[in-house]
Amino acid sequence: MSRRGSRPGKLVGRTLFYVLIAGVVLVILTPIYFLVAISFMSDREAYDWPLPLVPGFFTQFRLELSDPEEGLVLLSVYSNAQGKFVSIAESADLEYLESFTRRKTNCTLDQEYLQAQIEQVQQKMGQNQQLLEQGQQSVDELKGKMAKINAELVKTTRKLNLLTGAAGMEQMLKDTQAQLVQLKAQKEELDKQIAAVENQLAPLRSVEFRKPKNLLANYVTFFKVSADALMALFRSLQVALLTVLISLSIGGLAGYAFARYGFRGKNMLKISVLFVRMFPGIAIAMPMVVILAQMGFYDQPLGLSLVYSVGQIAMTIWITASIFLGIPVELEEAALVFGRSRAGAFFKITLPLALPGLAASAMYAFIGSWAETAQAIVLTQFNPTFPVVVYQTMVGAKGMINLVAAGGVAMALPAVLFTILIRKYILQMWGGVRV
Amino acid sequence: MIALQLEGLSKRYGTKVWGAKDVNLQVSEQEFIVFLGPSGCGKTTTLRMIAGLEEVTEGRILIHGKEVTDLPPRSRDISMVFQSYAVWPHMTVFENIAFPLKLKKLTKEQIADTVHAVSDMTNISPYLERYPRQLSGGQRQRVALARAIAVKPKLFLMDEPLSNLDAKLRVRMRTELKAIHHRTQATTVFVTHDQAEAMSMADRIVIMENGKIIQIGTPDQVYFDSANVFVAGFIGTPPTNFIPVDWRMENGTTRLLHPDFQFDAPDALARILQQNPPSGDGKILLGIRPESMKIVDNPAVLSTSTLVVEPQGSHQIVAFELQGQILKILAPPFPKVREGQTIHVDFEWNRVMLFDENSGLRLKEKEVKA
Numbered sequence: 001m002s003r004r005g006s007r008p009g010k011l012v013g014r015t016l017f018y019v020l021i022a023g024v025v026l027v028i029l030t031p032i033y034f035l036v037a038i039s040f041m042s043d044r045e046a047y048d049w050p051l052p053l054v055p056g057f058f059t060q061f062r063l064e065l066s067d068p069e070e071g072l073v074l075l076s077v078y079s080n081a082q083g084k085f086v087s088i089a090e091s092a093d094l095e096y097l098e099s100f101t102r103r104k105t106n107c108t109l110d111q112e113y114l115q116a117q118i119e120q121v122q123q124k125m126g127q128n129q130q131l132l133e134q135g136q137q138s139v140d141e142l143k144g145k146m147a148k149i150n151a152e153l154v155k156t157t158r159k160l161n162l163l164t165g166a167a168g169m170e171q172m173l174k175d176t177q178a179q180l181v182q183l184k185a186q187k188e189e190l191d192k193q194i195a196a197v198e199n200q201l202a203p204l205r206s207v208e209f210r211k212p213k214n215l216l217a218n219y220v221t222f223f224k225v226s227a228d229a230l231m232a233l234f235r236s237l238q239v240a241l242l243t244v245l246i247s248l249s250i251g252g253l254a255g256y257a258f259a260r261y262g263f264r265g266k267n268m269l270k271i272s273v274l275f276v277r278m279f280p281g282i283a284i285a286m287p288m289v290v291i292l293a294q295m296g297f298y299d300q301p302l303g304l305s306l307v308y309s310v311g312q313i314a315m316t317i318w319i320t321a322s323i324f325l326g327i328p329v330e331l332e333e334a335a336l337v338f339g340r341s342r343a344g345a346f347f348k349i350t351l352p353l354a355l356p357g358l359a360a361s362a363m364y365a366f367i368g369s370w371a372e373t374a375q376a377i378v379l380t381q382f383n384p385t386f387p388v389v390v391y392q393t394m395v396g397a398k399g400m401i402n403l404v405a406a407g408g409v410a411m412a413l414p415a416v417l418f419t420i421l422i423r424k425y426i427l428q429m430w431g432g433v434r435v
Numbered sequence: 436m437i438a439l440q441l442e443g444l445s446k447r448y449g450t451k452v453w454g455a456k457d458v459n460l461q462v463s464e465q466e467f468i469v470f471l472g473p474s475g476c477g478k479t480t481t482l483r484m485i486a487g488l489e490e491v492t493e494g495r496i497l498i499h500g501k502e503v504t505d506l507p508p509r510s511r512d513i514s515m516v517f518q519s520y521a522v523w524p525h526m527t528v529f530e531n532i533a534f535p536l537k538l539k540k541l542t543k544e545q546i547a548d549t550v551h552a553v554s555d556m557t558n559i560s561p562y563l564e565r566y567p568r569q570l571s572g573g574q575r576q577r578v579a580l581a582r583a584i585a586v587k588p589k590l591f592l593m594d595e596p597l598s599n600l601d602a603k604l605r606v607r608m609r610t611e612l613k614a615i616h617h618r619t620q621a622t623t624v625f626v627t628h629d630q631a632e633a634m635s636m637a638d639r640i641v642i643m644e645n646g647k648i649i650q651i652g653t654p655d656q657v658y659f660d661s662a663n664v665f666v667a668g669f670i671g672t673p674p675t676n677f678i679p680v681d682w683r684m685e686n687g688t689t690r691l692l693h694p695d696f697q698f699d700a701p702d703a704l705a706r707i708l709q710q711n712p713p714s715g716d717g718k719i720l721l722g723i724r725p726e727s728m729k730i731v732d733n734p735a736v737l738s739t740s741t742l743v744v745e746p747q748g749s750h751q752i753v754a755f756e757l758q759g760q761i762l763k764i765l766a767p768p769f770p771k772v773r774e775g776q777t778i779h780v781d782f783e784w785n786r787v788m789l790f791d792e793n794s795g796l797r798l799k800e801k802e803v804k805a
Binding site for chain 1: 486509513514515518521524534535592
């Protein structure tokens with residue numbers, strides 16, 4: 001009986017659990033997805049509203065001759081979000097059109113191709129001259145009607161405004177309101193007619209074509225626009241790896257000492273290493289400029305990694321100390337008894353067992369210093385790190401979010417790679433050291 | 436030949452706490468020595484000092500006549516089995532056993548031969564390629580043992596190696612350990628808090644309390660000839676019964692006085708009391724092993740009614756109360772004793788031990804020099 005009674009409760013509980021998990025995953029993944037999606041979008045897509053969920057692989061163009069005499073070319077692009085063509089450029093200068101579309105849509109329309117399209121339109125227009133003229137005539141007529149209705153609309157609206165306050169004019173008010181509704185309907189009808197005729201005319205005086213989008217254009221542009229980006233990437237890598245090296249070697253040894261030896265003021269020291277992390281990095285960065293400049297490390301990767309290491313060492317000490325604590329002393333003592341020196345026991349027994357934890361702590365240090373921006377802005381000048389370059393792209397005169405997104409994804413990539421490389425050890429750490 | 440010699444070995448923690456104090460011991464070759472005592476008595480500290488895992492505050496350690504007091508563990512030619520086994524989790528069983536051998540400049544074949552020999556001896560040959568986490572507690576214990584045997588040490592140290600095993604396995608491993616000791620003939624120092632373990636395995640038992648050695652002797656010696664109240668109370672299940680009594684010399688006989696009974700002490704006891712009268716107010720303790728008290732048909736030393744009877748199958752434990760103190764008798768299984776029944780109790784006087792109540796020391800007949 002009791003089992004039967006508990007079953008629906010279990011089901012609800014489990015469902016709620018999965019909903020919660022799905023929610024958490026969604027919260028984590030949604031921003032990442034949008035960042036990646038935007039990094040593949042063209043400028044036009046990225047600023048379209050509502051934002052497309054998936055970046056397009058092709059772009060649908062429409063080319064018209066807005067003024068055949070002047071040779072003005074009107075380029076439109078189909079917007080999925082708005083469900084219609086949106087004009088993006090009007091010019092007689094084909095070179096300008098080419099470079100503009102490349103920037104705006106990440107598609108390449110070379111001048112010869114454009115010329116061919118223009119000729120095609122001219123040919124079409126020549127063939128359908130009569131139809132076009134008739135169509136234009138009816139459009140003009142409709143537009144004339146439209147102008148009248150618009151004038152009428154303005155008048156009626158004014159009348160209505162006058163009547164609303166007045167007394168004894170109820171009948172007239174009603175009539176006017178009815179008239180207004182009628183006029184609006186007429187206007188809509190006319191709009192539709194004009195659109196219909198223009199739609200009919202459109203294929204006669206324009207060409208539509210599809211062009212593949214260069215998906216990686218944003219990345220290429222990012223590294224081209226910020227000329228230093230590639231070097232900055234290397235510098236960031238250098239800083240991060242140096243930080244890992246410094247903080248793991250010093251912090252790891254300190255962590256081992258904390259875990260294995262008893263000494264006076266141990267707990268005080270444990271707490272005090274955390275104090276370093278309580279001061280905002282940016283506040284430390286200012287005096288650091290002076291110190292680093294004196295040491296000759298200002299604006300250099302080594303200098304940056306030294307500053308980062310200060311904070312990371314504290315973290316590393318705490319992580320590694322708990323890892324070493326998790327490895328029984330007896331394992332080391334057994335190694336001592338069975339013929340190893342202290343160093344031998346550490347390298348042959350403790351280190352292999354601590355590796356997962358050390359890898360995780362290396363990951364913290366790597367990510368922490370890899371993505372750090374605030375201190376890097378202060379501590380570098382001509383040799384910025386990658387996050388600084390991304391930041392500069394964002395706050396520049398023309399902050400294009402798709403370029404920033406591309407930079408962001410490029411920045412995330414090494415951290416993701418590093419994590420994937422040491423994933424085996426991190427997963428091991430999840431279960432603690434198994435002895 | 437003396438395999439191990441401890442001379443005034445002491446360990447001080449901080450400035451005041453003594454982990455071990457003035458430990459003196461000589462262990463001859465092939466001997467199986469057991470350090471026995473309650474937790475915190477200094478037995479493990481002493482063992483760790485012998486192993487070199489603990490710094491020595493005072494005193495000397497000699498292994499086979501060579502002083503090793505300040506040598507690192509690896510230079511002492513010892514091997515050790517730890518309470519938590521300390522089997523390296525990232526190595527297979529084979530690698531665990533072979534690891535200490537690799538430093539001994541042996542060829543690969545020699546190493547493999549040794550590993551197979553010791554794993555046969557400890558019955559772990561089928562598991563050589565497994566990792567410790569795939570083994571049960573008993574199997575890990577055997578791996579630790581095999582590893583320790585493989586190095587053929589001068590001295591074999593064991594730190595409560597059986598205490599993490601379940602009761603049944605512990606008894607079996609006890610027998611196996613002893614068999615292995617017979618085979619390897621390695622001098623062994625074994626630490627335990629389990630007196631049954633100590634009694635069943637030891638050639639000699641070293642009983643420690645508060646960092647000091649109280650008594651060194653064979654199992655029979657510490658059992659039947661305990662050095663003081665602590666040893667008598669610690670060894671044996673159930674422990675020795677202690678009855679505080681007064682005594683008086685009357686007309687040439689020595690009379691033992693207790694509120695519930697009075698008795699003329701046998702000659703042997705009387706002699707002891709005459710030779711070394713106890714200190715202070717002269718009260719003494721009669722130490723009587725449960726099996727040395729007999730339930731008899733006619734009134735003897737004392738008569739009382741039973742409190743509880745614990746049937747054990749092979750015997751029964753009869754408890755009774757004397758002046759607010761519970762005493763236990765180990766009686767044969769038949770005839771059955773009922774709770775609340777009136778019983779007559781007699782003592783086996785030649786097995787009774789006398790203790791000074793103040794100092795807790797044993798009162799013994801002085802040896803007559805021939």
